[in-house]
Amino acid sequence: MSFRQEFVAFAIAQNALRFGEFKTKAGRLSPYFFNSGLFNDGASMGKLAAFYADAALDSGVGFDMIFGPAYKGITLAAGMAIKLAERGRNVPFAFNRKEAKEHGEGGLIVGAPLAGRVLIVDDVISAGTSVRESVAMIRDAGATPAAVVISLDRQERGLGELSAAQEVSQQHGIPVIAVATLSDIVAFLSAKEGEADKLAKIAAYRAQYGC
Numbered sequence: 001m002s003f004r005q006e007f008v009a010f011a012i013a014q015n016a017l018r019f020g021e022f023k024t025k026a027g028r029l030s031p032y033f034f035n036s037g038l039f040n041d042g043a044s045m046g047k048l049a050a051f052y053a054d055a056a057l058d059s060g061v062g063f064d065m066i067f068g069p070a071y072k073g074i075t076l077a078a079g080m081a082i083k084l085a086e087r088g089r090n091v092p093f094a095f096n097r098k099e100a101k102e103h104g105e106g107g108l109i110v111g112a113p114l115a116g117r118v119l120i121v122d123d124v125i126s127a128g129t130s131v132r133e134s135v136a137m138i139r140d141a142g143a144t145p146a147a148v149v150i151s152l153d154r155q156e157r158g159l160g161e162l163s164a165a166q167e168v169s170q171q172h173g174i175p176v177i178a179v180a181t182l183s184d185i186v187a188f189l190s191a192k193e194g195e196a197d198k199l200a201k202i203a204a205y206r207a208q209y210g211c
Contacts, residue, residue, distance in 0.1 A: 003051060003054040003055070003058070003179075004179065004180045004181075004184045005184060005187065005188050006051075007051045007151075007179050007180045007184075008180055008184055008185050008188040009188065010047060010048075010051070011152075011180075014038055014039060014044050015038055016034060016035050016037075016038040016039060017032065017033070017034050017152075017185070018032065018033050018035075019031060019032050019033075019198050019201075020032075020033070028156075028205075028209060031198065031202050031204075031205050032185065032198075032202065034124070034152050034154075036048075036072065036123040036124065036151050036152075037072075037123075045075060045079055046079065046083075048076075048079065048151070049076065049079030049083045050083045051151075052083070052121060052149055052151070053080050053083040053084050053087065054179070055149055055177050055178070055179045056080070056084075056119060056149050056177065057084075057087075057089075059147065059175070059177045061119070061147045061175060062146065063091070063116075063118065063119035063147070064091065064092075064115065064116030064117045064118070064146075065091050065092045065094065065112055065115065065117075065118055065119070066080055066081055066084075066091060066092075066093040066094075066118070066119050066121055067093070067094050067095065067096075067114065067118050067119065067121070067134060067137075067138060068093065068094075068095040068120075068121050068122070069095070069096060069122055069130040069131075069133065069134045070096050070097060071098075072122065072123045073095060073120070073121055073122045073130070073134075074095040076121045076122070077093045077094070077095055077111075078093060078095075080093075080121055080149075081093040092111065092112030093111055093112060094109050094110060094111030094113070094114060095109075095110055095111060096108050096110070096133075096134075096137060108137065109137070109141070113141070114137070114138050114141035114142075114143040115141070115142075115143050116143060116144070117143070117144050117145075117146040118138045118143050118144065118145055118146055119146050119147055119148075119149060120135070120145060120146075120147070120148045121148075121149045121150075122134075122148065122149075122150055123150065123151055124150050124151060124152055124154075125148070125150055125153075125164045125165050125168055125176065131148055131168050131172065132168075132171070132172070135174075145172060145174050146174065147174050147175045147176070147177055148174060148175075148176045148177065149178075149179070150165070150176065150177070150178050150179070151178070151179050151180070152178060152179065152180055152181070152182075153165045153176070153178035153180075153182065154181075154182055155181050155182040155206075155210060155211060156182070156205075156206070156209040156210055157209055157211045162211055163211040165178065166211065182202070182206070182210075185202070186199065186203075189202075
């Protein structure tokens with residue numbers, strides 16, 4: 001089983017990936033729901049960070065450090081840096097504050113200085129706001145955004161014909177790397193018995209909203 005398939009199994013076991021009928025922010029009725037906030041203990045966060053490290057290394061994208069936008073990106077950046085170090089790849093990491101600190105070390109960035117090729121890590125991409133802000137902070141510091149790593153790409157259209165991930169990639173000229181995509185969820189369910197109903201509902205949803 002590939003790490004992508006393992007991630008889907010892990011997300012289901014953690015109840016972070018559920019099937020049923022869920023209304024998205026866009027008002028669509030989705031046959032599945034993903035909530036990365038349910039990776040909320042040491043063991044699950046450690047496994048999640050390891051999957052992020054797998055995805056980053058598998059992509060072949062070169063990077064010198066990791067940046068995690070507040071708030072969900074903070075634990076992801078720290079966890080991923082730890083997992084990379086365990087594999088012999090020790091890289092610095094940083095994250096931002098929501099508001100600039102006026103005392104002490106001050107500023108918006110906490111951790112290592114933004115430099116070189118910076119890998120942005122976040123949970124999912126919806127409106128792309130945190131990526132846009134991250135790219136601006138990285139470029140303002142004289143560094144280069146290398147790519148964005150997310151946990152799941154829903155592979156569905158945003159406001160236009162492109163998905164949110166495709167829009168971000170096009171707008172900023174950087175790749176979006178997903179630990180898993182909707183296609184990986186379909187492949188996982190297809191390999192199991194008794195999942196025809198879920199697969200049919202996902203197929204219908206993709207026919208309507210897929211990119």
